[in-house]
Each structure stands twice: as structure tokens, then as C-alpha cells.
Amino acid sequence: MTNPSAAVTVIIADDHQLFAEGLLSMFAADEEIRCIGKAGSGEELLAKLIHNKPAVIILDIKMPVMDGIKVLQLIKKQYPEIKVIMLSTYADRNTIQNSIANGADGYLFKNANRQELKNAILGAIANNPSFPDLQQSMDSAKERLKLYTLTYNITRKELEIMDLIKVGHTNQQISEILFRSIFTIETHRRNIMQKLHLRSHAGLTRFLFETEF
Amino acid sequence: MTNPSAAVTVIIADDHQLFAEGLLSMFAADEEIRCIGKAGSGEELLAKLIHNKPAVIILDIKMPVMDGIKVLQLIKKQYPEIKVIMLSTYADRNTIQNSIANGADGYLFKNANRQELKNAILGAIANNPSFPDLQQSMDSAKERLKLYTLTYNITRKELEIMDLIKVGHTNQQISEILFRSIFTIETHRRNIMQKLHLRSHAGLTRFLFETEF
DNA sequence: CCTAAAATACCAACTAGTAGGTATTTTATT
DNA sequence: AATAAAATACCTACTAGTTGGTATTTTAGG
Numbered sequence: 001m002t003n004p005s006a007a008v009t010v011i012i013a014d015d016h017q018l019f020a021e022g023l024l025s026m027f028a029a030d031e032e033i034r035c036i037g038k039a040g041s042g043e044e045l046l047a048k049l050i051h052n053k054p055a056v057i058i059l060d061i062k063m064p065v066m067d068g069i070k071v072l073q074l075i076k077k078q079y080p081e082i083k084v085i086m087l088s089t090y091a092d093r094n095t096i097q098n099s100i101a102n103g104a105d106g107y108l109f110k111n112a113n114r115q116e117l118k119n120a121i122l123g124a125i126a127n128n129p130s131f132p133d134l135q136q137s138m139d140s141a142k143e144r145l146k147l148y149t150l151t152y153n154i155t156r157k158e159l160e161i162m163d164l165i166k167v168g169h170t171n172q173q174i175s176e177i178l179f180r181s182i183f184t185i186e187t188h189r190r191n192i193m194q195k196l197h198l199r200s201h202a203g204l205t206r207f208l209f210e211t212e213f
Numbered sequence: 214m215t216n217p218s219a220a221v222t223v224i225i226a227d228d229h230q231l232f233a234e235g236l237l238s239m240f241a242a243d244e245e246i247r248c249i250g251k252a253g254s255g256e257e258l259l260a261k262l263i264h265n266k267p268a269v270i271i272l273d274i275k276m277p278v279m280d281g282i283k284v285l286q287l288i289k290k291q292y293p294e295i296k297v298i299m300l301s302t303y304a305d306r307n308t309i310q311n312s313i314a315n316g317a318d319g320y321l322f323k324n325a326n327r328q329e330l331k332n333a334i335l336g337a338i339a340n341n342p343s344f345p346d347l348q349q350s351m352d353s354a355k356e357r358l359k360l361y362t363l364t365y366n367i368t369r370k371e372l373e374i375m376d377l378i379k380v381g382h383t384n385q386q387i388s389e390i391l392f393r394s395i396f397t398i399e400t401h402r403r404n405i406m407q408k409l410h411l412r413s414h415a416g417l418t419r420f421l422f423e424t425e426f
Numbered sequence: 427c428c429t430a431a432a433a434t435a436c437c438a439a440c441t442a443g444t445a446g447g448t449a450t451t452t453t454a455t456t
Numbered sequence: 457a458a459t460a461a462a463a464t465a466c467c468t469a470c471t472a473g474t475t476g477g478t479a480t481t482t483t484a485g486g
Binding site: 015016017018019021022023025026028040062067087089110111112113114117165166168169170200201202203205206209210 | 228229230231232234235236238239241253275280300302323324325326327330378379381382383413414415416418419422423
């Protein structure tokens with residue numbers, strides 16, 4: 001280490017031990033980043049913070065019982081000086097905006113790479129928060145469409161509706177959001193289910209989450 | 214390294230780069246295990262295997278487009294000598310049994326720790342596959358019940374029904390599985406939704422997946 | 427410009443789940 | 457043995473989603 005005192009201290013909160021331990025080893029040899037702990041739940045993290053305050057927290061959004069956004073709120077209320085980077089498996093516009101609204105200092109996907117995570121950490125302490133860019137989101141949406149088109153022949157509109165179904169909207173709500181007749185939405189939905197070989201709404205929701213759609 | 218030639222070669226297949234890279238660094242300093250690659254999808258993995266055969270593959274079950282079980286089948290068909298350890302976020306009895314039926318050499322949860330993963334890898338090459346134990350599953354079910362009871366006051370029966378809902382069963386099907394009246398299931402479901410402050414089936418399914426229930 | 431695919435819209439009959447009730451039986455705990 | 461919680465069961469009216477049709481308009485590609 002060239003300058004150990006300058007290393008950014010980090011705590012990782014993720015309910016998957018393997019993931020948390022992986023990140024720990026990832027930065028074990030890093031001079032700029034020093035992981036000083038991990039937590040398997042929001043509760044555990046908050047307890048740890050009482051005696052051990054890092055510069056940055058890497059916070060998984062999807063955790064049992066207390067979700068990441070709630071934990072973010074509590075941290076920012078009690079320790080506004082600690083930077084928090086949210087980690088998520090997928091891009092939900094709502095969650096991203098919620099994170100921003102609650103003072104997160106970054107938002108990263110789990111399929112980011114090591115360098116991107118490091119940049120996010122260093123960016124956070126430099127008051128340079130990084131969030132998924134609109135343009136980039138569009139690109140990944142295109143990627144996804146291409147993928148789904150190839151395997152299931154899902155069209156642009158169908159994908160759009162799948163997103164809205166995943167967020168939990170009913171056909172009625174979707175029809176209002178898209179300014180279309182509910183019959184149109186029903187038709188799209190029917191086509192989606194046919195293409196994915198599904199038979200029920202539950203099956204569709206299941207598919208959307210299981211494939212990390 | 215005391216004996217480099219004896220190191221078990223491993224390839225990791227997971228669509229989350231951070232996770233895969235984390236595991237790579239995790240065993241970077243390990244003498245017994247040598248990670249020789251990673252893949253972000255089933256397709257990428259299969260392509261890699263043509264020129265680069267490891268002793269063990271660590272295979273995430275939940276991957277876009279081609280799911281882990283399908284990948285497992287293809288691997289075992291073409292390269293029966295390669296050991297495959299399945300990785301999953303949660304314990305779905307069906308998936309575990311499917312993995313066993315298709316010749317997997319182990320099944321691990323993502324909230325296992327480093328040592329458990331290492332044991333699974335070494336166990337796999339020693340023809341000593343490790344799968345979630347029935348007794349252990351029961352214990353984790355109890356843990357989960359305790360957790361949900363504390364936060365939401367979910368009862369044993371309600372938890373049982375939540376499991377069946379998650380798998381995609383309708384009230385009718387659940388009533389047949391449990392030999393109970395459909396009215397009973399409806400009542401339970403209503404109580405579940407009330408306790409979790411949810412208003413629709415979609416919301417419930419969403420909850421079940423988002424909280425990694 | 428033509429054409430095929432995609433998106434739009436509608437109808438009717440049906441199945442599944444929700445909401446607001448009530449009420450009995452079973453099980454666990456003092 | 458008393459009691460409280462949990463599990464069971466039923467009814468009605470209602471909302472949401474499914475299925476099997478049909479048909480028109482828009483859009484993108486050759």
C-alpha cells in the first residue's frame with residue numbers, strides 16, 4: 001500500500017454471503033479501497049454502524065424483511081455523512097428514482113464489473129454520484145429486446161407491457177398509462193403469454209422475476 | 214502453492230459479473246482451487262467449454278434465456294466427466310430435484326459461505342455430491358417462519374400457502390393439494406395479503422420474489 | 427408502392443381472485 | 457378445563473384476467 005490512511009473504508013450489506021465475501025476478496029489487494037465489514041441484513045448493518053462507521057456502504061436493495069430503500073432512509077437520517085451505493089439486479093425506474101430521492105450516492109447493477117464498482121465508490125466519496133443513465137438504459141432495453149425477440153419473438157410494445165406488468169399494474173392501469181384501450185392491452189397480453197408458453201398471470205409474473213427480465 | 218498441478222480447475226457461470234468476479238478473487242490465493250474462467254450466460258459457457266474444460270463448473274440456475282437446468286442437461290450430455298455445482302438464491306424443492314435428476318454434483322445457496330462452496334467443489338471431484346438436506350431445509354423453513362412471524366405475524370399454514378402461491382398454483386389447485394376447501398384457501402390468502410399490506414395477486418407474487426421469500 | 431408484421435380495438439363467455447361478511451372446529455398454552 | 461389463536465368453511469357480489477373469435481389501422485422493409 002502506498003498510502004494506507006487514504007484508503008476508502010467500505011461495508012457491504014447483502015444477504016448472500018457468497019456475494020458479500022466475493023466483494024471482500026475482490027478488494028483485499030486494493031490500495032484505494034479497504035473493506036472493513038459485511039452485513040447480511042439491514043438490521044445487522046444498522047447495528048454495525050453504531051461502533052464502526054465506514055466512508056461508503058454498498059447496499060443491496062433486495063433483502064429480506066427490511067428492504068434496501070428503508071435501510072437507506074434510516075442511514076441517511078442518522079449518518080448523513082456516510083455515502084451509500086445501492087446495488088440491484090435489475091433496472092426498475094421506480095427504484096432508481098426512489099434511491100435518488102432518498103439521497104443515495106450511486107446505483108449499480110450486479111452485472112457491473114469490478115472497475116465500475118470501484119469508480120462508483122470513488123465517485124461517491126468525491127460527491128460524484130453515478131446513476132444509470134437514461135441513454136444507457138435505452139441501450140440495455142434494446143439489448144434485451146433483441147434477446148427476447150430472438151428467443152420468443154417478443155415485440156417492442158409487448159416488452160413495454162411486460163415491464164408494466166412486472167411493476168404490478170393491472171390491464172386497466174396499463175391502458176391508462178399508455179392511452180390505449182384495455183382491449184388492446186388484453187390482446188398484447190394474450191400474445192405475450194402465447195409466445196412465452198404461459199397459462200396464467202401468476203406464471204407470467206413468475207417468469208418475469210425468474211428470468212431476471 | 215504447494216502443489217499447483219493438483220489444483221481443481223473451475224469455471225463460474227453467472228450473469229452477474231460482480232458475483233462471478235467476486236468468486237474469482239475469492240479463490241485467487243487458494244492453492245487447491247484455480248478459477249480458469251467465467252461466463253455470463255449458458256451460451257457463453259458452452260462456447261468456452263469447447264476449448265477450455267474445467268474439472269468443475271459452478272452454474273447459476275437463474276440466468277436469462279437459457280436456464281441453468283437446461284445448461285446442466287447439455288453439459289452432462291456432452292461432457293459427462295465435468296462436475297457441475299448448481300447455485301441458487303432460494304430453496305425450491307422442484308429445482309433441487311430437477312438438478313439431482315439431471316446429474317448435478319451439488320446444489321448450493323448463494324448465502325452459503327466460502328468454506329461451504331470450497332467443500333462443495335472438493336466434494337464434487339471426490340464423487341461426494343452435496344445437496345440441501347431435508348432436515349436442514351426444515352430448519353431453514355422454521356427460521357423463515359420465525360422471521361415472518363416476527364415481522365408480519367404470518368402463521369405456519371399461511372407460509373405453506375405462500376410457498377404454493379409462489380410456485381404458481383391457483384387457489385383451486387392449492388385446495389386440492391392440501392385437501393382443503395377452496396374457501397379455506399381464500400380465507401388464508403386474504404389474511405396473508407392483509408398482513409403483508411398487499412392488494413392484488415400480482416403484488417403478492419411480486420413480494421414473494423422480491424423479498425427472496 | 428406494396429406487403430407483411432405489428433399495433434390497435436371490440437365482443438361474449440368464462441375462470442380466477444378480491445372483499446366483506448359470519449361461524450364452527452382444532453390446536454396449543456396456561 | 458378454560459381460553460385464545462389458528463385453521464377451517466361457507467355465502468354473495470364484485471373485479472380482474474383468459475379464451476376464442478374478428479377486424480381495422482399503422483409502420484417498417486424491400
